[in-house]
Amino acid sequence: MAGILYNYFVISLFCNNVIMDPRTEALSPDLVISKFFANVYKWMTIALAITAFVAWKIASTEAFFTYLLAHQGMLIALIIAQFAAVIALAGWAHRMSFGVALFIFLLYSALTGITFSSIFIVYSAAMISKAFVVTAGMYGATALYGYTTKRDISAWRGFLFMSLIGIIIASVANFWMHSDYIDWMITYGGIIVFAGLTAYDHQKLKQFALMDVNGASNLAIRGALTLYLDFINLFLLILRAMNRR
Numbered sequence: 001m002a003g004i005l006y007n008y009f010v011i012s013l014f015c016n017n018v019i020m021d022p023r024t025e026a027l028s029p030d031l032v033i034s035k036f037f038a039n040v041y042k043w044m045t046i047a048l049a050i051t052a053f054v055a056w057k058i059a060s061t062e063a064f065f066t067y068l069l070a071h072q073g074m075l076i077a078l079i080i081a082q083f084a085a086v087i088a089l090a091g092w093a094h095r096m097s098f099g100v101a102l103f104i105f106l107l108y109s110a111l112t113g114i115t116f117s118s119i120f121i122v123y124s125a126a127m128i129s130k131a132f133v134v135t136a137g138m139y140g141a142t143a144l145y146g147y148t149t150k151r152d153i154s155a156w157r158g159f160l161f162m163s164l165i166g167i168i169i170a171s172v173a174n175f176w177m178h179s180d181y182i183d184w185m186i187t188y189g190g191i192i193v194f195a196g197l198t199a200y201d202h203q204k205l206k207q208f209a210l211m212d213v214n215g216a217s218n219l220a221i222r223g224a225l226t227l228y229l230d231f232i233n234l235f236l237l238i239l240r241a242m243n244r245r
Helices: 002-014 029-060 062-070 072-095 098-115 125-148 156-177 180-209 219-244
Strands: none
Touching: 029 062, 029 098, 029 180, 029 219, 062 072, 072 098, 072 219, 098 219, 125 180, 125 219, 156 180, 180 219
C-alpha cells in the first residue's frame, strides 16, 4: 500500500510545472480540454483493464502465484521496477517519444497487476466487485466536481500533500506496529485524501490540457498515470474499509 502511495507522490512532484505551448492559443479551449481528457481517460481505462486482467490471471495460475510467494526477491524486483517506471515517466516523459512513454505506462500497469494479484486470494470476488462499484461512484462524483467547479481548489494542494506524506509514514510505521487504530486512521483518512486529490487533479489537468498539442503530447500519458493512481489508491482503501466492516 505504501508503495502505491509513494508512486502517486513521485508523479505529482514532477507534474506541476509545464511550459505553455503557444500553438494551442488558436484552438478553442473547450475543444482542447475535451480532446485531452478523451485521451487521458482512454489510456487510464486501458491501464486499469491491464492491471485487472494481469492480477486475475496471476491469481488464477496457482503455479505462478506460488512461485512468486516462494521467491520474495522477485517481488522486491517487481516493486523496484514499478518505482523506476514512475520516476521515468515523472521526470523524463517530456524527453521520450510518445510511443516510449506509452509503453512504460502500460508496462507499469502490468507490473501493478502482478503485485496486486494477492487481492484475488485475500478478498472474495463479491467484495472486490462491490469495492469497485463504490470506488467508481465516489471517483466519478469527485472527478465531476473537480472538472466542473468554477472555484479554484488549488489551495487544497498543501493540505492534501501533507496528509499524503503523513499517511505514507504511518503506513510504513504500522507495518511493524500492527495498530488497529492507526490502520483505521490510514484507511478512512486515505479515502478522504484521495477523494480530494481526485477533484484537485482533474482541475489541474484542465490547465495541462491547454499545454497539450493536438492531443498527442506525453502530458496525456502523465495525466492518465496520475488519475490511474488516484483510482487505484481509492479502490484499495475502500476495499480495506469494507473488509474491516
